[in-house]
């Protein structure tokens with residue numbers, strides 16, 4: 348039952364939207380062709396920034412009942428928020444491997460904590476995502492994907508914490524290795540994704556692109572979304 352989503356998807360990161368007009372901004376990018384809304388949840392602990400919490404997702408869900416809210420939890424304790432985000436209306440719940448298993452020496456093993464978190468997310472009716480930072484090897488995810496515990500893998504192409512950073516090209520080889528190993532896996536990339544960087548990640552095998560500043564900072568959001576989508580389509 349995993350990987351039912353595999354298709355080109357563009358997910359604007361609402362972190363770069365005008366928060367005072369958030370519902371309108373979300374509706375506008377969806378009308379401009381976006382597939383998902385990417386919601387960056389930061390707790391000022393796992394990363395040095397504080398952003399959106401469950402009440403915001405709940406309000407947005409009320410205004411936009413049909414949207415796919417792709418929630419990216421950059422938080423120290425992702426176990427704590429599963430139920431509350433599910434009740435708020437999150438569609439996908441992506442946590443960081445490094446938050447659950449901070450010791451790199453354990454990344455070659457299967458962590459029962461990671462397994463049980465994946466199961467809990469599914470139990471609460473959300474798609475399961477695991478994210479890794481730029482320096483974390485893709486192999487750390489291998490056993491969870493093989494065990495069919497994961498719907499989406501989120502490869503950070505910048506250090507998590509802030510929008511508007513420069514894309515890290517060294518992350519592209521991780522996408523390529525994952526695609527080679529798992530031809531049907533949903534691979535999402537996030538950070539510095541724009542019309543001038545999408546080509547390399549799409550060619551490497553990413554099928555889901557998150558973009559914040561490139562979309563919300565543009566005068567022609569529809570055009571940016573279309574370039575990202577067409578580039579993903581051409582490579583998938």
Ligand SMILES: O=C(CO)[C@@H](O)[C@H](O)COP(=O)(O)O
Nearest residue numbers: 507508510511538539559560
């Ligand atoms: O998760 C994060 C940052 O931690 C991202 O979702 C960024 O918010 C994407 O923003 P851009 O790099 O596209 O501006």
